[in-house]
Amino acid sequence: MDLFLTLLLNGLHASSLSLLVGLGFSFLFFTRKFFDLSYGALISIGGYGALFLKQTISAPLWLSALFGMCLSSVIGLIIGKLIFDPLQTKKTSPLGMLVASLGVMSVCQAVIALLFTSRFQTLTSFAADQTVQLGQVELTQVRIWLLGLASVVFGLVWLLLRKTTFGKTLRAVNDDAVVAKVIGINTQRITDLATLIAGTLAGLVGVLIGMDTGLEPTVGLPLLLKGITASLIGGLQGPVSVLAGALSLGGLEHLAVWNLPGAWKDAIVFGALLIVLKLRSRHSFSTSRL
Amino acid sequence: MSYLIQLAILIGIYALLGLSLNLLVGYTGLASAGHASFFGVGAYTTAILSTVFGWNVFPTMLVGMGIAIALSVIGGSIFTSLSGDRYTLATLAFSILLSTIFLNWNSLTNGALGIAGIPRPQMFGIDFSSNASFLALVMVFVICVFALCLFLTRSSFGRVLQSIREDEGAIQVFGYHTRRYKQVIFAISVAIAALAGSLFASYVMFIDPSFFWFSESLFLLTLVILGGLASHAGSLLGAVVLILLPEAFRFIGFSGESAAQLRQGLYGVVLILLLFRRPQGLMGTYGINSS
Numbered sequence: 001m002d003l004f005l006t007l008l009l010n011g012l013h014a015s016s017l018s019l020l021v022g023l024g025f026s027f028l029f030f031t032r033k034f035f036d037l038s039y040g041a042l043i044s045i046g047g048y049g050a051l052f053l054k055q056t057i058s059a060p061l062w063l064s065a066l067f068g069m070c071l072s073s074v075i076g077l078i079i080g081k082l083i084f085d086p087l088q089t090k091k092t093s094p095l096g097m098l099v100a101s102l103g104v105m106s107v108c109q110a111v112i113a114l115l116f117t118s119r120f121q122t123l124t125s126f127a128a129d130q131t132v133q134l135g136q137v138e139l140t141q142v143r144i145w146l147l148g149l150a151s152v153v154f155g156l157v158w159l160l161l162r163k164t165t166f167g168k169t170l171r172a173v174n175d176d177a178v179v180a181k182v183i184g185i186n187t188q189r190i191t192d193l194a195t196l197i198a199g200t201l202a203g204l205v206g207v208l209i210g211m212d213t214g215l216e217p218t219v220g221l222p223l224l225l226k227g228i229t230a231s232l233i234g235g236l237q238g239p240v241s242v243l244a245g246a247l248s249l250g251g252l253e254h255l256a257v258w259n260l261p262g263a264w265k266d267a268i269v270f271g272a273l274l275i276v277l278k279l280r281s282r283h284s285f286s287t288s289r290l
Numbered sequence: 291m292s293y294l295i296q297l298a299i300l301i302g303i304y305a306l307l308g309l310s311l312n313l314l315v316g317y318t319g320l321a322s323a324g325h326a327s328f329f330g331v332g333a334y335t336t337a338i339l340s341t342v343f344g345w346n347v348f349p350t351m352l353v354g355m356g357i358a359i360a361l362s363v364i365g366g367s368i369f370t371s372l373s374g375d376r377y378t379l380a381t382l383a384f385s386i387l388l389s390t391i392f393l394n395w396n397s398l399t400n401g402a403l404g405i406a407g408i409p410r411p412q413m414f415g416i417d418f419s420s421n422a423s424f425l426a427l428v429m430v431f432v433i434c435v436f437a438l439c440l441f442l443t444r445s446s447f448g449r450v451l452q453s454i455r456e457d458e459g460a461i462q463v464f465g466y467h468t469r470r471y472k473q474v475i476f477a478i479s480v481a482i483a484a485l486a487g488s489l490f491a492s493y494v495m496f497i498d499p500s501f502f503w504f505s506e507s508l509f510l511l512t513l514v515i516l517g518g519l520a521s522h523a524g525s526l527l528g529a530v531v532l533i534l535l536p537e538a539f540r541f542i543g544f545s546g547e548s549a550a551q552l553r554q555g556l557y558g559v560v561l562i563l564l565l566f567r568r569p570q571g572l573m574g575t576y577g578i579n580s581s
Contacts, residue, residue, distance in 0.1 A: 098375045106558030266386070
């Protein structure tokens with residue numbers, strides 16, 4: 001019973017991370033329509049932004065976290081404006097955009113490593129060491145936060161997309177950017193706002209991962225791939241599909257392989273990514289709906 | 291002089307990698323983001339067989355190529371049905387999967403500690419332990435692979451590959467099994483990468499998983515795009531430029547960790563600039579940006 005509870009909680013923990021990353025990534029994917037791998041670097045930037053404020057002026061947790069989230073959203077917007085917008089104006093193919101995003105990721109990681117070194121660092125001195133007893137299972141506070149925040153963010157994203165005018169216009173842009181423009185939607189503004197939201201979520205993930213397992217400059221890419229895997233399993237059909245994908249992936253990661261050593265868990269995720277790409281090889285992502 | 295020979299050996303090994311990756315990226319339009327893993331497969335095969343079992347390096351090259359081809363057939367069942375950005379994503383996932391194996395299969399690969407004491411090759415009484423003779427060996431391989439690539443891409447097989455790149459659907463209409471072509475070129479490409487890996491392991495005598503991480507695949511992709519897509523001479527040029535360029539950091543005083551990071555950042559900048567200014571690379575005929 002305890003084993004089951006532990007596995008369930010671990011699975012939920014993994015699902016929350018993939019859910020947050022998947023939701024953030026979908027804001028980018030549905031406006032820009034390519035696999036932006038530099039989103040992984042934005043996750044690292046958020047975490048390191050918080051770390052920077054904590055180290056320099058020993059700011060409290062909420063302030064550091066807020067700073068990290070602002071930093072990643074602003075840098076995400078700058079990258080979008082400086083690099084991805086001009087390239088998309090030149091009608092670069094999705095593959096070309098992906099390769100450009102790899103370049104951006106490489107630069108960001110190098111800058112982070114030059115500023116903070118590439119050794120492992122954590123944000124945990126922030127009172128994250130306390131654990132909560134749940135039956136006979138111990139749970140760190142950070143993980144409870146992660147679970148709670150993931151649920152809240154999911155609710156907010158769902159409301160934003162379904163119940164607000166912004167959500168409606170975003171869905172229109174996702175559906176057909178040209179028609180959206182023709183009927184008078186400022187598509188550029190919508191893309192910028194979506195980029196900001198995605199960046200904020202990336203920052204949140206970066207801060208949480210910094211408190212949970214720790215930061216290194218390359219921490220974001222595997223997380224991003226988990227988010228992408230969860231989105232693809234769900235079928236890229238809006239927030240509910242990301243949730244479904246994240247839960248299946250988390251379950252797969254922890255329930256199916258509970259007797260494997262931890263280091264091999266990632267292998268399961270990337271295996272799942274390969275399989276889902278294969279299964280969806282005839283499915284056109286451009287028809288996916290938010 | 292010995293410094294120049296060392297650089298020339300590295301350039302030769304990376305030219306092999308560039309030539310093989312260009313067959314995929316440049317000629318077939320399949321941007322693989324996992325080439326370094328197959329480089330690693332060759333390197334680990336040579337390292338393990340030569341240190342644990344005491345094999346001569348030359349037969350280990352063949353085994354390494356065989357293992358790479360076997361892996362390409364396993365992965366190929368997935369990759370060949372994909373193209374464009376999804377192909378890149380799939381090869382990226384595959385390469386992280388292989389890196390996980392290099393890092394965690396301790397009993398086989400010695401994990402993060404790596405494998406040391408890999409010998410230099412010997413054949414017909416010739417010992418390639420001096421760097422000069424090793425350079426000669428590498429150059430022989432570069433010339434052979436260059437000729438092979440030239441032959442492949444100028445044959446009817448190569449023309450089918452280039453039509454797959456331009457319009458896979460159209461060439462299928464003419465009855466070509468494009469998946470079979472994509473499988474064959476993938477196998478050839480990774481076999482050459484494994485050969486380069488064997489040479490690399492034997493040259494540096496020590497390997498660990500960090501040599502074959504995703505960043506290395508990204509470096510190879512940069513090399514091929516910079517030199518020129520669908521241009522064999524371009525792959526050679528890319529290897530020369532990208533091996534020599536970071537050496538400049540050494541002379542302006544950066545070293546160790548920060549030099550490695552600067553190099554990483556530089557490759558990223560090069561990649562972004564290329565997409566803006568010259569998506570086909572210096573000598574290329576096909577742009578990575580075209581849909």
